[in-house]
Amino acid sequence: MAHVTALYRYPVKGLSAEPLPVLGLSQAAGLAHDREYALALGTTTFDPQAPEPLDKGYFLMLRSNTTLAALSTRFEPETGWLSVVRDGQDVLRADLSTEEGRDAVERFFEDYIGPAAKGRPRLVRADGHKFTDGSVISPAFMRAVSFVNLASVRALEERNGGSLHPLRFRANIYVDGLAPWSELDWVGQEIDIGNLRFRALARTPRCAAVDVDPVTAERDTTLPRDLKRHFGHVDLGIYLEVLGDGEVRTGDRVTTPAPISGAA
Incomplete structure (x- = not known):
């Protein structure tokens, strides 16, 4: 069963992650x-x-x-x-x-x-x-939360032959129990995490920031280049638009996409 394994916020852009047991989310403001x-x-x-x-x-x-x-x-x-x-x-x-x-x-x-x-x-x-990095795209992207599938991280690790700390990808929501890369196909569709609904807005393209190890502070990989070489894209994770008000907790179940209301 796909479920949330870790939750984080980043109060100051560029500074360290803060682990949280619960994320309070709203449609109007995203993650506080x-x-x-x-x-x-x-x-x-x-x-x-x-x-x-x-x-x-x-x-x-x-x-x-x-x-x-x-x-x-x-x-x-x-x-x-x-x-x-x-x-x-x-x-x-x-x-x-x-x-x-x-x-x-x-x-x-x-x-x-x-x-x-x-x-x-x-x-x-x-x-x-x-x-947020997406703020330059639209207000919806400014308020979006970031989602990383840990199976996709492991798939990249296997191709690269070394371990990668998931916090390199600075996501708000980390999930396990999915097929690798399956989240990349969700764009334009809706998912439920616990009792809260989200819409997948876009894949998350990766820049050289992910090459910095969050523990050692050393730039020790070339992950955007490696993603392109191994998988044909530079994406890892997706942006999610919050479609209601509520909370996401560690352990919450992730229900994979349903078509957007009114879509064929």
């Missing part, structure tokens, strides 16, 4: 506190009063800033505090709801990233806005 913040490069213009979707290249991100993977971060939505740990040591704790806290975060990442930050990075946020 996922990619809620981002660290804009010093050269990036972003107006929180009139937010415009921007390509991920305008922000600190793993594709360009591999050392981000060496940090373990935790955000507390109830209090607004962000904690950063490196090599088991606390290196930053700041209240993102205050100007002083945001200033501390920006100064830390300016020093930590160095010239690649292109000046002092700015911690940005805007009501109703998410810094």
Whole structure:
């Protein structure tokens, strides 16, 4: 039986995953506190009063800033505090709801990233806005959650001859019990996870960010190239549009696609 094995959110774009037993989801807003913040490069213009979707290249991100993977971060939505740990040591704790806290975060990442930050990075946020990679496509993609089939990860491992940490793919929902790559055929169809319905919007094309090991922070693979060579595409996972309000829990059953209402 296909079922959810792990759930994550990523409160700050490019920073570490936070494991959760339950994801609270809504049709209007997607996953709460996922990619809620981002660290804009010093050269990036972003107006929180009139937010415009921007390509991920305008922000600190793993594709360009591999050392981000060496940090373990935790955000507390109830209090607004962000904690950063490196090599088991606390290196930053700041209240993102205050100007002083945001200033501390920006100064830390300016020093930590160095010239690649292109000046002092700015911690940005805007009501109703998410810094997802799909935000530049449409509002539906901005609010979408990402889904990875662990059988597809294993199929890639078998071709490459080595193990891959699933968190390389930075998904919100990880599922086991499916046939490898079966999820890629779901685009345009609906699935149920637990009691909540989703629509598969698109496959997830992979960039060099997945080449960064989330444990060692080393760029040690060429996965987009390997996907293309072995399978004829660069996709692993799909984007899901949330079609209702509710929760997804670890252990929830995944019911494979049914045709969209009204479709032939």
